[in-house]
Amino acid sequence: MDKAKVALLVGATNQPGWIHEIADWLRREDGFQISALLVAETTGARRGRVSPWSSVGLGSVARLENRILNTRHRAQLATRELTESVPAGTPLIRLTLQRDANDELAVCENEALTAARDLDFDVILVLGLPAVRGTLAGLARRGAWLLAHSELEGRADVTHAGFWEVYQRADHTTVKLWRLGATEQGDALLDSRSFNTEPFWLKNRARALSLGNFMLFDTLRAKKEEPKPSPVAGDLQIHTAMARPLPAQWDGAAYLARQAWMISGLVLRRAMKRNVTWRIAMCPTEREQMVTSAAAILEPPKGRFFADPFVHTQEGQPYVFFEDYYFRERKGKISVATFVDGAFQFLGVVLDLPYHLSFPFIFQHDGTTYMVPETCGNRTIELWKCTEFPLKWEIHEVLMRNISAVDTIVFPHGGYWWLLTNIDRADGTSHCDELFAFYADRPDATTWTPHALNPIIRSPVKARNAGIVVGGDGAVIRCAQTQGFLHYGKGVSLNRIEELSPSSYSEAEGPVHYPSFLRKPFASMHHWHHHGGHTVFDFAFME
Incomplete structure (x- = not known):
């Protein structure tokens, strides 16, 4: 060649x-x-x-x-x-x-x-x-x-x-x-x-x-x-009208x-012990309806926070799997709670490993329930299988090794199983800027083919996954985080995937929803998920 x-x-x-x-x-x-x-x-x-x-x-x-x-x-x-x-x-x-x-x-x-x-x-x-x-x-x-x-x-x-x-x-x-x-x-x-x-x-x-x-x-x-020029306004050049002086x-x-x-x-905040604590909440909504202030809240005990919730409905009963972060241990575990008679019931920790865990993405395949938790601390993407719902899980397969990847989602579409994940290619300090796609013929494959357009999303406005909804009608809605300056979790958008094949990708960009309903200082939200008529999300504010 x-x-x-x-x-x-x-x-x-x-x-x-x-x-x-x-x-x-x-x-x-x-x-x-x-x-x-x-x-x-x-x-x-x-x-x-x-x-x-x-x-x-x-x-x-x-x-x-x-x-x-x-x-x-x-x-x-x-x-x-x-x-x-x-x-x-x-x-x-x-x-x-x-x-x-x-x-x-x-x-x-x-x-x-x-x-x-x-x-x-x-x-x-x-x-x-x-x-x-x-x-x-x-x-x-x-x-x-x-x-x-x-x-x-x-x-x-x-x-x-x-x-x-x-x-x-x-x-x-x-x-x-x-x-x-x-x-x-x-x-x-x-x-x-x-x-x-x-x-x-x-x-x-x-x-x-x-x-x-x-x-x-x-x-x-x-x-x-030949690389195609990006679509920009005709008068946009290197030296734009908004260019700044030295x-x-x-x-x-x-x-x-x-x-x-x-x-x-920042020092004053620490001295006054003013912190941002993440919580999770659940409310009944339609599949593409955003959250409101009318939601049931699961408050974390002192010394912990709850984030990244995924709801899974089993025999009509919602179960919420989420990141359960322990400040003293400086790592997250995966815990589960259910929702009965209008109130959460904490069921226990389901995964506690030597490395940090979060973002417990749940899906089913051939009658078995699987989880893909974030295991970036181990530089892996791992697939766990449920052996006794909802508390007992065992490792099923390591999908990828030696990779700095977070917030992975796995789902079927168009004859393939797709893996969307946020990879930091530079120095391991940020996973918010690029989204990568891979495909295989099985969800437990150990060899995944990269998408021809990787990275398929190239902007911190909506690159980082915040959840996903795969509808029975084949519709796929990818939830995405939006970050701000010194503001992790500024908002969430719901983006419907319109085209996904080994050589193409496009999604209809939904508006960014900001957690203004909290009416609190430094309000934050960075996760949203829907299943079985229930919507879960996380939020935080300055206390």
């Missing part, structure tokens, strides 16, 4: 770790080869350039926050020679970039450009540089691609990526992959994804760099088909003040 020829366009041979990750991936992945390292030397550059930290007054912020970064994040930012990560003998071509009258960067016509053109690239990756247009747009068959980790005006600014989202307490941070045109009007958006904004700038930037790389890898894997000294000082206020608030 012919390998796709990829060129890396950078500003110098000394590059940070996130660019080395791209080079390492291209070396490992079948079907790709790094055909050249293009080093851009800019003439006519803006005057008065100084260190990016001192120029914007954010050096103190960077020094403080660098202490909270983990080893992987620090490695993303540490620089070393890129020639160490590209194959030996890779051509190094030094191109000249020049700014035109409109301050746009373009490649100068010279011998180096002719040499690059002769290499007949499939794609050029513009990494850590501003947008380069003009001749570059036609230098490779699939064009020149630019990762925009930030939408600061006039540049794809990596240094300050994620700053404004934290500064303005935005719920989500967006990363975009562009195919550059000869002019800005010719730019095409190949992919746009977002993640839940981290509370600190450098952690947010690290997440943006990680997500950008995964976007790039996913798009490159689809190399046999942070100034005042912004750095204001950011520190905001962060100090946020941290002091």
Whole structure:
């Protein structure tokens, strides 16, 4: 099979770790080869350039926050020679970039450009540089691609990526992959994804760099088909009307003040022992009807919380399986309660393992009741079988191993058994941004085929599973969490799956329902499930 020829366009041979990750991936992945390292030397550059930290007054912020970064994040930012990560003998071509009258960067016509053109690239990756247009747009068959980790005006600014989202307490941070045109009007958006904004700038930037790389890898894997530009408004370009200026000294000082206020608030809450405690509730509703305040509540004992409820009706009697978290043990167990004469009756713990358990998804197959609890703490997806309902269960099969996955649901549809789960591909800190689908011919299969479009959902607005309803009419409603800035469980949406096959996926997006019915500070809800005429959900608020 012919390998796709990829060129890396950078500003110098000394590059940070996130660019080395791209080079390492291209070396490992079948079907790709790094055909050249293009080093851009800019003439006519803006005057008065100084260190990016001192120029914007954010050096103190960077020094403080660098202490909270983990080893992987620090490695993303540490620089070393890129020639160490590209194959030996890779051509190094030094191109000249020049700014035109409109301050746009373009490649100068010279011998180096002719040499690059002769290499007949499939794609050029513009990494850590501003947008380069003009001749570059036609230098490779699939064009020149630019990762925009930030939408600061006039540049794809990596240094300050994620700053404004934290500064303005935005719920989500967006990363975009562009195919550059000869002019800005010719730019095409190949992919746009977002993640839940981290509370600190450098952690947010690290997440943006990680997500950008995964976007790039996913798009490159689809190399046999021309990547289709995402549907966006016709006037949306890299430098949008909403683009923000570079942070100034005042912004750095204001950011520190905001962060100090946020941290002091958290410390004060802890000192006053004000906590958010999760509870579960149940009420009779229709299949797609949202909850109301008229619900029966199961209150947790002191030192525990209840969350992630699933209701299963057996002989007309509802049983609620849920996460039963013990603060002293710092882990969740799976417990069950029933509902009799308008009141909950706690029946006991059904699963207590050495690792954390939650999200006890229940389904039936061939007359047997199964459970797929979240077992991310064991890096597995496990299938448990009920031997004596509802209290006795035994392990039936391990569906997947060595995987950081949460909130898994398994159901039949269209001749296959489907497994939808939230996988964190970066560093194990967040599972809210991407949803993955797999299929097999049995629910207890140990080999699952990935969906052709994985990840099938790419947004923290609705990626993370919050439950599912599979109707007798074949309808499938996927419940999804919505997260906010420092607000886990901001709301829940009900999304009807319209198309699901090994090569396609679409769902009708339902509105996000917020727990306003609680009328409490910091109201939260992140789970919803319906079965047998009963709806269960969880909720929390500041106490």
